[in-house]
Amino acid sequence: MKSALITGINGQDGSYLAELLLDKGYAVHGVVRRSSTETFERIAHLGDRITLHQADLNDLASLVEVMQTVKPMEVYNLAAQSFVPTSWKQPLLTTDVTATGVTRMLEAIRLIDPKGVRFYQASSSEMFGKVQETPQTETTAFYPRSPYGVAKVYGHFITVNYRESYSMYCVSGILFNHESPRRGKEFVTRKVTDAAVRIKLGLQKELRIGNLEARRDWGFAADYVRAMWLMLQQPTPDDFVIASGKTHTVRELVQTAFEHVGLDWQKYTVQDPAFVRPAEVDLLLGDPAKAERVLGWKPEVSFGQLIRMMVDADLKRYEARS
Ligand code: NDP
Ligand code: GDR
16 A cells, blocks of 8 residues: 655645545555644544644654654655745744755655655745746746745755755645635635625625735646646656646736625725735746646646635535524
């Protein structure tokens, strides 16, 4: 039986990836960090089909111990401080987890089983930041615009470096924004779909939002975790851009969500400087041609379908509560 270890299993992507790997017959293990209140909402439905191990990306010994116990064939490093605004408030913590945490995970693999393990690193379109060309591809130069983006560039290159230094099977997936009904409410898509539903139900008066002109290449998380798995099934390790190839503004996102509940977004949306970032990434548009050609990967859910799916899921959640 194939076995996989997922760091960040309790996050949005971790939960979808765990489902995918279970469907494929893997023994699925996940790293969770200690918390005073255990909230495993996203993975609770998987019950004892997955095995959880306590460890932290900041603690090398804990990662070595998990590697020794599980002896996985594939490791997916999804754990990170992943919220861009927090990376300005906690830049060093972001560096510890999102940058040097990758080295700790790679070191744990190198010490236990450097030849047997295949490693996936969750790189990000935030590495492109102030974009140097459009659309962005695997060869576009990086110009990160936040401590988070800088940390991901480190994680990306240390992954490439372990591949080149030790001939380890290490890949980096440069994934553009991907969302789902399980997205954290601090991220803009879920913040908007949740607000549209709450306003519709009379639970909230307005949506306070930052930059409406920022453009993102948004896709569905379940489509994107499929690409992660495909990357680890190739004869040779390589890096891939995973994106929809389409870009939309935050304004279009708000409009789409509010339209779906029958509201005029302009009546309820207030621009608030508190949500504007010290440095913005204005435009992201990925070119997934290499992934399509080599991995045979294509996204199945469009932007409109995704936002309507998220609104419907939020509606269902609130209706179930009342
Ligand atoms: P989430 O924020 O939903 O999940 C991140 C996970 O990392 C959480 O489960 C969190 O644990 C865990 N974590 C945080 N700090 C530590 C730590 N010190 N030790 C161990 N675990 C830790 O992110 P997503 O699922 O959205 O993203 C997955 C990965 O992909 C991240 O690395 C992200 O940066 C990257 N990425 C995401 C994209 C997206 O659009 N979603 C696009 C490109 C890259 P806890 O549950 O306890 O909080
Ligand atoms: P991002 O996602 O920073 O791209 O990182 P987020 O959804 O937070 O922001 C997207 C864009 O929306 C604009 N925006 C707002 N964002 C938030 N969160 N809240 C607001 O009120 C708001 N108003 C406007 C932002 O300025 C930005 O331009 C996500 C994360 O998942 C990262 O971990 C991942 O690496 C990248 O996607 C790819």
